[in-house]
Amino acid sequence: MAHDVAIVGGGVVGCAIARELSRFRLRVLLIEKECEVGAGTSKSNSGIIHAGYHAGNGTLKGELEWAGNQKWDTLRAELDFGFERIGELMVAFDADQVAILEKYRDQGLRRAIPGLEVWDGERVRREEPAISAAVVAALHAPTAGVVNPYEVCFSLIDNARANGVDLMVDSRVTGIRRDADGTFAIAVGSRTVGARFIVNCAGLYSDEIARMAGAGDFVVRARKGEEYLLDKRLRGMVKKIVFPCPTPESKGILVIPTYDGTLMVGPTAHFVDDKEDRTTTAAGSDEVFRNVRRVVPGISERDCIAEFAGLRAVAAGEDFIIGPSEVKGFINCAGIQSPGLTAAPAIAELVRDMLQDEGLALEPNPSFVPSVRKRVHFATLSTEEQIRLADEDRRYGRIGCRCEQISEREIVDAIHAGARTLDGIKFRTRAGMGRCQGGFCSWRCMELLSSELDIPMTEITKRGGGSWIVCEREEGDDA
Amino acid sequence: MSEHHVSHYLCIGCPLGCRLEVEDDGTDIVEVRGWDCKRGERYGREEHTDPRRVVATTVKVRGALWARIPVKTSGSVPKAMVREIAKAVRNVEVEAPVRLGAAVLTDVLGTGVDIVATRDVERV
Amino acid sequence: MITDEIRHLARAYDVVISGGGPAGMAAAIGARSQGAEKILLIDREREAGGILWQCIHHGFGLHHFGEELTGPEYAQRYLEEVLENDIDVLTDTYVCDISPERQLKLMSGRHGIAVVDAKAVVLAMGARERTRGAIRIPGERPSGVLTAGLAQKFVNMMGYLPGRRVVILGSGDIGLIMARRLTLEGVEVKGVFEIMPHANGLNRNIVQCLHDYDIPLHLSTTVVDIHGRQRVEKVTVAPVDGALKPDLSRAWDIDCDTVLLSIGLIPENELSRKIDLRLDPVTSGPVVNSTMETSMNGVFACGNVVHIHDLVDFVSEESVLAGRNAGAYITGRRPPKDNIRLLPGDNVAYCVPHTLSSEREHIVYMRVRKPIEKCSVRFGEVLEKKLRYVFPAEMVNIKVKPQFLENFHGDALRVDVVQR
Known part of the structure; x- marks a missing residue:
């Protein structure tokens, strides 16, 4: 039997739509090409819930940024992921830039965004002493926040699945055709799955998916952003997200205090031709640290513990492309670059309404449960609570990852929640994300994956595919 | 009288790494220079005439905490045979418990040297 | 005998040592020699002995035992001495925190969450390896880029290879040792690349680990790019100038599936930072006085957690001193204060x-x-x-x-x- 809706692409937008649709009596399938959801743009991103004033009026981005922003508190309460409204500062170095701040403030005030204020330099440095003395003013927006974007994807899909959504991973869509009865036949490798409606959230590849169905000839390009994570000993050095005032010359390198308390600096923004080019570069590193030091002079390359690059999916005209296509029942959700993460919950509701307009009947799912079981963050519990849990299960007492203080039980839970790779464990628990970058714990995480999933060590990968970690030793001579 | 020749070696006897000069007259060693201790002089002579090494590797162990147990040659073996010996030892399997010093393979490749465990492992 | 393990954890100890490697074991023996009675040696792994168990090569103990031992032999000798001295050994346990009153919070796979009081504490957590992020090697992020120490654990303890064609970046001793080790396991080691004009490891290791096996050592050369989307496929290396800037016009590619990093160790200062010890920005370890006491009263430190040693013998020597002083501290026989x-x-x-x-x-x-x-x-x-x-x-x-x-x-x- 065909699914009612097939969602192509399990990034944050696909996962949010899947979860939104799980509120209704529908057969929903999410198809993801990587071995886990959130593995592309959604993972390698700045993790910012934007304040709501950035994107211009008259754009979809502008409409959905503030609408999305307001949905994150409920989402967090239901789905238990890291999110905190830490606020942001857009800083200005001269009077011209102050005028730009004021323009942004007024744009925000017209949207009735609360708390927007332009601070003078003295106030800025009182709140954030690490900011350069050359900063003369800043726009403060308390509505901005940070999330762990990969956790959001995991929580959304876990909840969607608990409410009946089907998930296919390691599944690349290779063709889409329409059968005589009007349903779509979607080729996934050697299999074919059927669906009455398709939502295309395929990120960098959403142009290819649209073309397969004859549902659009837009082009999506990849704009790369390199990010550099700093040692957590700098925790508290900067407390709010800090942006430079956008100028034609500067693409805007940010200081982001992540939800987990590390500082992240970046991203760069340069188009690349290859949609798989996630390389970090010496030039990117120079650009990031040179620019960030203008705003926060105390930041140094020496504190870098890891770097990565992500690719934004950019459509011509720079705006989101969300809406029905010339093919009835096929909805595009493309070009979702920043503020796509912020907007994702609003996009999900918009797409829901569009599906209804296209003829999908939305009958509430009476057994819908909006929440997930709360995960244990052992290190953040009170000692009494820790004692109780560790007495119940000694694996809470065994340290798994020292740098981030993750217990072995949390790692096992992550495996049972669906982690099949080292990255799967890392992005669910933070084990391996700290300053040793897995040097201490990855062998143990591999042992746990091997025993819990009953697979040999040689089949364990970093992130699926051919990313194996160890191989068998060569046989010697018979002794 | 044949020509004297000086060869240079770096002593591996200890972390000091003395830089040795071995002078020979074509047949015999005339002098070893540059050493800080007698081990260095001995090493220089041996390295010049019959270089030898102690080989450390691992063998498979069943029933223990880890999959491998460390072993070494009980004495030095000709340098030219090191790779061959390592290969010969690779497939040896032992059963825990094993005691430090226990031979896991005797007279490896006819060298007269045994392969011995370099730690205890308990049965788990 | 070396699996002896305490069954009952007491509420209070004279000296508690965090870390059961060479530094911790020597400190325990040092503390006993000064009359400390109840001594607890804590290790996070399933057996005490530390990194020595995986350092299966020769070169340990010439100073301390007067003969050359392998790492496991050195560890076992020391551990036997620890147990003969009636020191309680608690494995599978991690010290998460220490209060100013020297109450330690332990996370233990055996005892759950436990709290013990100590009259004196010795920090002996050793070091961790610098990673790719620390030197920001450009390129893709495939699997197959790992530290030499982790590779050593895979090969010597777990029985797996980290790859089949290996490039080693950095000429630290662990990297040199692993070049030989992997060669003996049939792995092709393509070369060792060192950005500095001089090697970082001991000369003897260059001779017996590289020269013996014709493994090239490229000085003033570094990895400038890593290729491969899933697993490492090749690296680009280039010579560097006097300011360590790569000359990309002279770069070349090397096919490999693995990059081992041997680019230095850093004191494992997770706990030292958490309890706010004064740290030396050069060593990254705690500042210590001549009794190896840190800026926190009654908390001593020794071994690689203080500064990176190249010989375990010196770790032992320094740690016996730290342990003796911890023992003297609890008996009130404190030496005169430092004045220089x-x-x-x-x-x-x-x-x-x-x-x-x-x-x-x-x-x-x-x-x-x-x-x-x-x-x-x-x-x-x-x-x-x-x-x-x-x-x-x-x-x-x-x-x-x-x-x-x-x-x-x-x-x-x-x-x-x-x-x-």
Whole structure:
């Protein structure tokens, strides 16, 4: 039997739509090409819930940024992921830039965004002493926040699945055709799955998916952003997200205090031709640290513990492309670059309404449960609570990852929640994300994956595919 | 009288790494220079005439905490045979418990040297 | 016998040692020798002994035991001594926190969450390896880029290979040792690449690990790009100029499936930072006085958690001292306070301990920044010691006797290593 809706692409937008649709009596399938959801743009991103004033009026981005922003508190309460409204500062170095701040403030005030204020330099440095003395003013927006974007994807899909959504991973869509009865036949490798409606959230590849169905000839390009994570000993050095005032010359390198308390600096923004080019570069590193030091002079390359690059999916005209296509029942959700993460919950509701307009009947799912079981963050519990849990299960007492203080039980839970790779464990628990970058714990995480999933060590990968970690030793001579 | 020749070696006897000069007259060693201790002089002579090494590797162990147990040659073996010996030892399997010093393979490749465990492992 | 393990965890100890590697074991024995009675040695792994178990090669113990041992032999000898001294060994346990009153919070796979009181604490958590992020190697992020120590664990303990065609970045000792080790396991080691003009490991290891197996060592050369989207497929390497800037016009590619990093160790300072010890920005370890006591009363530190050693024998030597002082601390026999600060001067990166007492004999450990032949170590005007050569890879240790210090009346003594 065909699914009612097939969602192509399990990034944050696909996962949010899947979860939104799980509120209704529908057969929903999410198809993801990587071995886990959130593995592309959604993972390698700045993790910012934007304040709501950035994107211009008259754009979809502008409409959905503030609408999305307001949905994150409920989402967090239901789905238990890291999110905190830490606020942001857009800083200005001269009077011209102050005028730009004021323009942004007024744009925000017209949207009735609360708390927007332009601070003078003295106030800025009182709140954030690490900011350069050359900063003369800043726009403060308390509505901005940070999330762990990969956790959001995991929580959304876990909840969607608990409410009946089907998930296919390691599944690349290779063709889409329409059968005589009007349903779509979607080729996934050697299999074919059927669906009455398709939502295309395929990120960098959403142009290819649209073309397969004859549902659009837009082009999506990849704009790369390199990010550099700093040692957590700098925790508290900067407390709010800090942006430079956008100028034609500067693409805007940010200081982001992540939800987990590390500082992240970046991203760069340069188009690349290859949609798989996630390389970090010496030039990117120079650009990031040179620019960030203008705003926060105390930041140094020496504190870098890891770097990565992500690719934004950019459509011509720079705006989101969300809406029905010339093919009835096929909805595009493309070009979702920043503020796509912020907007994702609003996009999900918009797409829901569009599906209804296209003829999908939305009958509430009476057994819908909006929440997930709360995960244990052992290190953040009170000692009494820790004692109780560790007495119940000694694996809470065994340290798994020292740098981030993750217990072995949390790692096992992550495996049972669906982690099949080292990255799967890392992005669910933070084990391996700290300053040793897995040097201490990855062998143990591999042992746990091997025993819990009953697979040999040689089949364990970093992130699926051919990313194996160890191989068998060569046989010697018979002794 | 044949020509004297000086060869240079770096002593591996200890972390000091003395830089040795071995002078020979074509047949015999005339002098070893540059050493800080007698081990260095001995090493220089041996390295010049019959270089030898102690080989450390691992063998498979069943029933223990880890999959491998460390072993070494009980004495030095000709340098030219090191790779061959390592290969010969690779497939040896032992059963825990094993005691430090226990031979896991005797007279490896006819060298007269045994392969011995370099730690205890308990049965788990 | 070496799996002995305490069954019952007491509420209070004289000395608790965090870390059961060579430093912790020596500190425990040192504390016992000074009369500490109840001693607890804690290790996070499933057996005490530390990294030595995976260092299966020779080269340990010549100073301490007078013969050359493998790492496991050194560990076992020490651990036997620990157990003969009736020291409680608690494995599978991690010290998460220490209060100013020296109450330790433990996370234990055996005892759950436990709290113990200590009259004195010794930190001996060792070191961790620097990673790719620390030097920001550009390129893709495939699997197959790992530290040499992790590879050593895979090969020597778990019985797997990290790959089949390996490039080693950095000429630290672990990298050199692994070049030989992997070669003996049938792995093709394509070369060792070192950005500095001199090797970082001991000369003996260059001879017996690289020369013996014809493995090339490329000095003043580094990895400038890593290729491969899933697994490493190749690396690009390039020579560097005097300012360590790569000359990309002379770069070349090497096919490989693995990059081993041997780019240095850093003190494992997770706990030291958490309890707010004063740290030395050069060593990244705690600042210690001549009794190896940190800025927190009754908390001592020794071994690689303080500064990176190249020989385990010196770790043991330093740690016995720390343990003895911890033992003396609880019995109230504290030595006179230090009155001289050491200031690292020309070609001296750091000195440990950071302060001395003019009334006692000390061993001062230091590391130089660049190699010099025929040189002198000078402690101000009071002491000069001639050395044949110094290398950054080899720690310098100098005995300083009280007779040299008794006529020194300042409070800071500058240490220089200069050409003679």
